Amino acid sequence: MNALLRKLRAVILADGPISVAHYMAACLFDPRDGYYVANPGLGADFTTAPEISQMFGELLGLWAVQSWLELGSPDPFALIELGPGRGVLFADAWRAARSVAPEFTQAAFPVLIEASPRLAAAQGARLAPLGIKPRWAARLDDAWRGPMILLANEFLDCLPIRQFVRTKEGWRERLIGLNEEEALCYCLDQHTLRDDALIPPALFDAGPGAIAEIRPSLEALIDQLAARLRAHPGRALWIDYGPPSTQSGDSLQAVQAGKKLSPLAEPGLSDLSAHVDFAALRRLARACGLSVAGPVPQGAWLEQLGIAARLEGLAAAHPGKAEALTQERSRLVDPSQMGTLFQVMCISSPGLCPPAGF
């Protein structure tokens, strides 16, 4: 039997059903059998925007240069990526930034925040040939204190969520227990929530059957970010999938070899993620006194940054690849593909001009 399933079953038999957040954290980062620890299938199970096209990371690199100028060209400053996967985004961004503004990469101190030792090794291998020697940190709090530009693509979606279901009596937490065959199954907490303050404001009055999702670790992350952005100039760019406003519904999903499967089917052997609630992100950042731009759809944002011009330049330099490059652009930008499902939001130190692309 799947080793992680055996472990989770023992925990549930001993202590009762576990929260969806507990389950997600174990599936992704169990120190031995978690997906990102033991089998990170980035590129095989799912494909992210920088893995689809170099144009994505390049445009983020140019956005970072523009942001650096807007911060007053601090030297040194940290170029931080949260959850860098295989390092593709960082490599493309660095390359593009260096070609237009070598003084930017000279001033930049590269920091990668990564929880997976395997992926950290892959990042090091990808970045070494470019002469990039990053520092790794496990948490933003252990990273840099000073001016910074932070990039995070598909990072927030894998932070664990808790789910609550509205019943006639009130909100109950959705838990994961065992059925009669001892297979994992969803169930509800016997008790209703004492404190409705956990529920996003937009869903306070939702009717029976509504499902609310919250990300408990988001608040601490934004607090850590705010402490830095209030003390020094900086910007953080978040790109992820999810609706621009809070929605009711179960968005937990599992992906393996490009196909969706039940999140309970293969713990630790598939990637688990859930929609990012951009309204919650905005609320937390504003409550800390930070400036927020967006969310705007990824497609519109990339168009604003000039993806059409970049495509034209690349296609002219590599005519044999023109068709493939055009398809890459469509995947990133078209509303039927990633263009509207993915949103872009920028959180900045107070008092800066609006960021590019919004």
Ligand code: SAH
């Ligand atoms: N940004 C990359 C990879 C996205 S996959 C890309 O666009 O291709 C998610 C990444 O976030 C992985 O590198 C994963 O190991 C990392 N990650 C997820 N949760 C994390 C956490 N709590 N702390 C640090 N890294 C985390």
